[in-house]
Amino acid sequence: MAEMLIYIIVMSITPGPNTILSLSNAAAVGLRKGVRLNIGMLVGISIVTAAAYMASGIIYTLIPSADVFLRIPAFVYLVYLAWKTFRKGSIEDGGKTASFSEGLILQLVNIKVYLLALTAIATYIMPESETLLHSVLLSALIPLICFISGLIWAAGGAMLSGIYKRHTRVVCSLLALSLLYCAVRIFI
Numbered sequence: 001m002a003e004m005l006i007y008i009i010v011m012s013i014t015p016g017p018n019t020i021l022s023l024s025n026a027a028a029v030g031l032r033k034g035v036r037l038n039i040g041m042l043v044g045i046s047i048v049t050a051a052a053y054m055a056s057g058i059i060y061t062l063i064p065s066a067d068v069f070l071r072i073p074a075f076v077y078l079v080y081l082a083w084k085t086f087r088k089g090s091i092e093d094g095g096k097t098a099s100f101s102e103g104l105i106l107q108l109v110n111i112k113v114y115l116l117a118l119t120a121i122a123t124y125i126m127p128e129s130e131t132l133l134h135s136v137l138l139s140a141l142i143p144l145i146c147f148i149s150g151l152i153w154a155a156g157g158a159m160l161s162g163i164y165k166r167h168t169r170v171v172c173s174l175l176a177l178s179l180l181y182c183a184v185r186i187f188i
Contacts, residue, residue, distance in 0.1 A: 001138075004124035008142055011116045012149040017078055017106055017182050018113070019153040024085055024175045025098040026157030027164035034158070038150045040100035044107020045117075045143040052117035053139050056126065071186045077109040078183035086176035088168070111186055117142055 013019070018041055026034035107113050120142055121135075129135030157164070164171050 001124075001128070004120060004128075004138070005141070005145075007124065008116065008120055008145045009149070011112070011120075012146040013152065015178065015182075016112045017081065017110050017179060018146065018150055020175055020178050020182070021081060021085075021098060021103075021106060022150040022153040023157035023160075024088075024172070026154035027161045027171070028088065028157075030161065031154055031158035034098070034154050035151075036100045037098040037103040038147060038154055040103025040105075041107055041150050042103075042143055042147040043100075044104040044110075045113055045146045047104075048107055048110075048113050049117045049121075049139055049142045052114065052121050053125075053136070056118055056122045071111055073109045075183050075186050077106065078179050078186070081106070082176040082179035082183065085172050085179060088172045112182075113146070116146075 022034070022038060022041070025037050028034075117139075121139060125135050125138045129138060
């Protein structure tokens with residue numbers, strides 16, 4: 001159980017599309033307005049985790065290269081987010097908040113979330129669980145811990161909002177490059 005928690009925490013708190021978007025959004029609009037994005041992420045992660053739970057036993061035996069189908073839309077969406085983040089530094093967006101649906105969509109194409117859910121379920125949860133209820137409850141920890149990690153990054157973004165507002169162009173450029181890096185890493 002401890003290994004599973006460590007794995008989920010490390011995977012969810014390390015930089016990736018979720019954390020970068022959460023930080024950027026909260027830095028731009030504040031923590032309170034930025035929570036909608038994180039709730040969308042929570043719903044998306046919950047959907048992915050439920051799907052991973054139902055499919056983990058068959059996905060790798062029937063379709064060993066299933067992740068290839070997830071990589072292309074994930075790459076496209078991350079490039080889109082990078083472009084949007086970069087443009088935020090050059091065009092006044094009127095404090096527009098990233099939406100619930102943007103958070104949801106990010107999770108549905110985020111390969112890191114799929115890998116996290118599939119690995120945690122197949123490696124730690126299914127082999128260790130004695131009952132269906134136990135495995136479902138352990139699986140519910142995945143979206144919960146990811147949500148908390150996103151809020152931690154959002155709080156960091158809100159605390160750094162002064163820097164963000166003074167150096168929007170530089171910060172947005174760095175965040176956009178980070179998202180592009182995540183997109184490229186999908187294929188490496």
